[in-house]
Amino acid sequence: MVSAYLQLSQKELERRALEAYEIYRECCVCPRSCGVDRTAGVLGFCKLNDELNVSSATLHFGEEPPFTGGSGGVGNIFVASCNLACSYCQNYQISQQEPRAGYSTRQVAEEMVKLQKQGANFIGWVSPSHVVPGLLQSLCIARELGLTLPIIYNTNAYDALPTLKLLDGIVDIYLPDIKYADDELARKHSKGIDYGLHSKASVLEMYRQVGPLKVGHSGLAEGGILVRHLVLPNGLAGTWETLCFIALELSANVPVSLMSQYRPVHKALDVPELSRKITADEYQTALDMANDLGIKTIFAQDLNSEIHNLPDFDDIMRPFPLQKATVTG
Ligand code: SF4
Structure with a gap:
């Protein structure tokens, strides 16, 4: 497949980047709309100015099979900081601690090319919403x-x-994780404001741009959207409502990845309702819901899979040490 952005002229790509940069001046890059001038170094919720800050760029083999098929993996660009603050974030070392100097704009470009040379199937922008x-x-x-x-x-x-909308015709694959159906829970556990409203509108726009995920003969994705949903203990993620939204307001043809990898890390041990892993029953119930709604493609995880090993971003070169070794280039 030819990547979407290669079908745009370099001039149009640069025009989009410039138009996007202007949003930093009264920042509403994400739904928080902090209104700060990041070009003048004023910081909003995400604590980043207008310089790109990436904590780690590495091959990753923990994504769903249409992305990690063959030997390539995804060349993931892990952005520093975040526009949410989930009490259980497994990437909290880079998403919620004071941002350290990471890869900047040009260095990220060089890292993406390096990951391509190392055999990545795709470039993944991880937690990109604020940058x-x-x-x-x-x-x-x-x-x-x-x-x-x-x-x-x-x-x-x-x-x-x-x-x-500025990403229309640039991004090939959208991989949103719909985290909650209940705004109050999103506010309590992730500091999200009107999360339900914004996440639904966003996912509908992603679907409008690219449609359901298509998988080619090679087994690799060739564009589209796959929706993820992390099942939380005690029904906190609103799995039924989320799956109803996908099946009824998007399409039952949109693949869903039901993630069982929740672990009580970071601040979650102090929150009674988040202080345990999910049970096999809770996960099976989520799978049954997706099946009952007629969702055609469901990616499931083994509750004990090694995919659940938590990353350690103190080692920025290899934050996922127990996964397949990365190729050096
Ligand atoms: S959280 Fe960051 S990206 Fe979002 S509006 Fe505030 S400053 Fe902008």
């Missing part, structure tokens, strides 16, 4: 350096519609 302008700038440079891989936009679904 879309910077990632677009980086993509402009990377394309000139020879990047051709498709882009996966791997998001918490707390995205702003105008920002997403």
